[in-house]
Amino acid sequence: MKDNRKYLDPKAVAKIGNLELIARLVVEGFITGLHRSPYHGFSVEFAEHRAYRPGDEIKYLDWKVFARTGKFFVKEFQEETNLRCTIAIDSSASMAYASKDNISKYEYSAFLSAALAMLMVQQRDAVGLALYDKGIRTFLPPNSKPSYMREILKTLEVNKPENETGTAESLNLLAEKIKRRGLVIILSDFFDNPIQILNALKHFRHKKHEVIVFHVLDPRERDFKLGNAANFKDMETGELMLTQPYQIQISYQKAVQDFVNYIKKECLNHQIDYNLLDTSVSYDHALTSYLVKRKKL
Numbered sequence: 001m002k003d004n005r006k007y008l009d010p011k012a013v014a015k016i017g018n019l020e021l022i023a024r025l026v027v028e029g030f031i032t033g034l035h036r037s038p039y040h041g042f043s044v045e046f047a048e049h050r051a052y053r054p055g056d057e058i059k060y061l062d063w064k065v066f067a068r069t070g071k072f073f074v075k076e077f078q079e080e081t082n083l084r085c086t087i088a089i090d091s092s093a094s095m096a097y098a099s100k101d102n103i104s105k106y107e108y109s110a111f112l113s114a115a116l117a118m119l120m121v122q123q124r125d126a127v128g129l130a131l132y133d134k135g136i137r138t139f140l141p142p143n144s145k146p147s148y149m150r151e152i153l154k155t156l157e158v159n160k161p162e163n164e165t166g167t168a169e170s171l172n173l174l175a176e177k178i179k180r181r182g183l184v185i186i187l188s189d190f191f192d193n194p195i196q197i198l199n200a201l202k203h204f205r206h207k208k209h210e211v212i213v214f215h216v217l218d219p220r221e222r223d224f225k226l227g228n229a230a231n232f233k234d235m236e237t238g239e240l241m242l243t244q245p246y247q248i249q250i251s252y253q254k255a256v257q258d259f260v261n262y263i264k265k266e267c268l269n270h271q272i273d274y275n276l277l278d279t280s281v282s283y284d285h286a287l288t289s290y291l292v293k294r295k296k297l
Contacts, residue, residue, distance in 0.1 A: 004029040008282040013111055014103045019153050023114035027122070030115070030287045083125040083297060084142040084182030087113045088174055089156075092133040092165040094191050098279070099220035106161040108279040109187040109216050112286055116185065117152050119287065123294075126182075127152070131159055134166030136173050142182065168196035175203040183297065185290070187214045189221070190263060198266045205270055212273040212293055214286055215263065219278045224252045 007013050007025035016022050052061065052072035060074040089095075089109050098104035103111075113129070120127040121144065128142035129152050138155055140148075167188055178184065184204050190197055204211050260276060267274035275289050 005033050005284075008033075008284045010103050010108055010111065010279055010281075010283065011101070014107060019110070019114050019157050020149075022111050023118040023153070026111065026115035026283050026287075027118050030119075030284050033284060082123065083120070083294070084128075084180055085120055085125060085185060086128045086130055086142060086174070086178055086182065087116060087185045088130040088132065088171065088187070089113055090133070090165070090167060090186075090188035090190075091131045091137055091159055091161050092167075092191075093162050094165060094189055095216075096161040097218055097221070099218050102218060102220075102279045104161070105189055105216045105218060105279055106159075108277075109214070110156045110159075112214070112283055113185075113187065114153055114156055115283060115287065116290060118149060119290075121146055121149055129155055130174050130177075131155065132166070132170035132174070133161075133163035134169070136170055136177070139174075139177060165192050167192040168200045171197070171200035172203055175200070175207055175209075178207070178209065181208045183210045183212065183293070185212045185214065187216055189217055190215060194259065194262055198263065198270075201267065201272055202270050205272065210273075210293065210297060211267075212290060213263075213267055213275065214289075215260065215274065215276045217276070217278045219280050222253075222256060222278055224249045224256075 004025055007022075007029040013022045013026060016025070052074050062073050065071070065073045089106070091106065095106040095109065096104050098107070117127045117129070124144055126142035126144040127148075129138065129140045130136060131138040138159070140151060140155060167190060171186065174184075186201070201211060201213065264274045264276070273289065273293055275286060277286060
């Protein structure tokens with residue numbers, strides 16, 4: 001069997017160019033590795049078999065089982081929609097940042113979101129998409145039809161990160177927009193007021209939603225290893241600043257760690273799943289976090 005796990009590497013899939021193919025390869029790579037994990041029993045196709053009954057649709061007959069047993073069994077799917085999920089992606093200008101040899105935070109989030117959406121559709125879950133910057137730019141309500149994937153993928157492909165960040169305000173608007181309880185997955189660098197962000201995340205919990213946070217950063221935003229001198233440009237305002245990174249590296253790293261620790265702690269205090277990712281991290285980490293959450297719902 002061909003090993004597709006190499007496609008869990010963000011830089012590897014970025015070379016492909018086609019988002020639908022990227023999503024498919026990431027999911028296939030993830031599924032390939034599941035038999036080696038504690039989640040090897042996870043099925044992306046159907047719940048179980050049962051004996052054929054008159055009136056059952058012929059297309060659901062499992063011919064492999066018939067070949068082994070000589071008896072007719074059908075694949076019994078779970079409910080048409082087991083879960084309603086909305087994936088929200090920060091599409092502000094700061095998400096366009098990419099350090100040398102890494103993809104941008106938006107690309108990383110888009111590839112991951114496409115794979116998550118495909119995984120959900122294969123499970124007959126309903127998935128929707130929200131893109132935001134200083135407000136909600138696009139909202140596609142959850143839908144479980146396989147054909148809906150095309151609309152999600154097209155939206156992810158044509159979107160370009162721009163404008164200033166308004167994560168807290170946008171998430172509050174989204175919490176009011178989602179009418180039925182479900183799962184909300186948020187991908188952002190959270191470069192906004194952290195107290196306001198946490199209040200917005202708590203808004204989802206107040207509405208009885210389950211929440212998974214993927215805190216997406218560039219590796220250099222975490223370690224600040226940028227050499228002896230560098231020009232810094234604010235991705236949202238265009239402001240330029242020349243500095244010597246090594247002089248402020250220690251204080252910067254502490255500030256980032258404090259920022260991350262605050263968001264993580266407050267998420268955990270409010271039963272929100274928190275995951276820190278950077279754009280060099282393979283996608284199986286995030287997909288496994290989703291799978292663990294999915295099995296609990």
